[in-house]
Amino acid sequence: MTPxxxxxxxLTEQSWTLHRSYGTYQVRGxxxxxxxxxxxxxxxxxxxxxxxxxxxxxxxxxxxxxQDLCREINADAGEDSFFGVFVAQAEQPDVDExxxxxxxxxxxxxxxxxxxxxxxxxxxSYLFIHDxxxxxxxxxxxxxxxxxxxxETSDCPGCGEKVRAGVAVCKTCGAILDRDKAAALGLAxxxxxxxxxHLPARLAGSGRPxxxxxxxx
Ligand SMILES: [Zn+2]
Numbered sequence: 001m002t003p004x005x006x007x008x009x010x011l012t013e014q015s016w017t018l019h020r021s022y023g024t025y026q027v028r029g030x031x032x033x034x035x036x037x038x039x040x041x042x043x044x045x046x047x048x049x050x051x052x053x054x055x056x057x058x059x060x061x062x063x064x065x066x067q068d069l070c071r072e073i074n075a076d077a078g079e080d081s082f083f084g085v086f087v088a089q090a091e092q093p094d095v096d097e098x099x100x101x102x103x104x105x106x107x108x109x110x111x112x113x114x115x116x117x118x119x120x121x122x123x124x125s126y127l128f129i130h131d132x133x134x135x136x137x138x139x140x141x142x143x144x145x146x147x148x149x150x151x152e153t154s155d156c157p158g159c160g161e162k163v164r165a166g167v168a169v170c171k172t173c174g175a176i177l178d179r180d181k182a183a184a185l186g187l188a189x190x191x192x193x194x195x196x197x198h199l200p201a202r203l204a205g206s207g208r209p210x211x212x213x214x215x216x217x
Pocket of ligand 1: 157159160161170171172173175
């Protein structure tokens with residue numbers, strides 16, 4: 001390992017900007033195709049104000065910087081909180097370090113999801129679901145009712161019900177929300193009965209009259 005450097009490992013896509021007394025640091029998140037991000041750090045100096053216009057420069061090693069940043073990030077959500085950043089022993093984290101960190105992250109994230117589940121049970125309000133809890137559910141690959149509101153649903157302009165993003169037709173009121181997609185699926189033209197939204201394209205599409213047939217008397 002190069003003397004005077006330390007490496008912070010970040011397991012998640014979350015990035016942080018930290019303002020410390022000795023400087024401002026960026027801990028970047030990993031890209032979607034990266035298993036983790038590596039953030040190399042150097043040592044620095046902190047200037048201590050001793051009063052009477054006297055200052056003292058205190059050297060801070062790269063490792064101290066790295067540990068301080070990780071402590072700052074990981075301590076953000078209480079006692080056992082761990083956001084998946086740690087200081088590698090060498091320039092690259094080894095398998096044991098990664099395994100241990102991933103386990104700690106999963107344990108913490110599972111506790112976040114459990115608390116969101118309890119909150120949802122009690123309030124059924126998206127207002128009380130935190131970003132960390134949504135990140136936790138996404139990282140763990142869990143589909144949660146409380147997850148979708150912030151990221152992937154909107155209100156149907158036709159009936160006000162929640163609809164998933166990217167849906168062509170509202171399943172509640174039959175409003176066409178994405179005309180091109182609906183047409184491609186054979187769900188357009190207008191006047192589609194709400195139930196038709198559930199039909200596969202091959203059933204809902206061709207051969208159906210554009211206008212509802214006149215009712216027989
Ligand atoms: Zn609707």
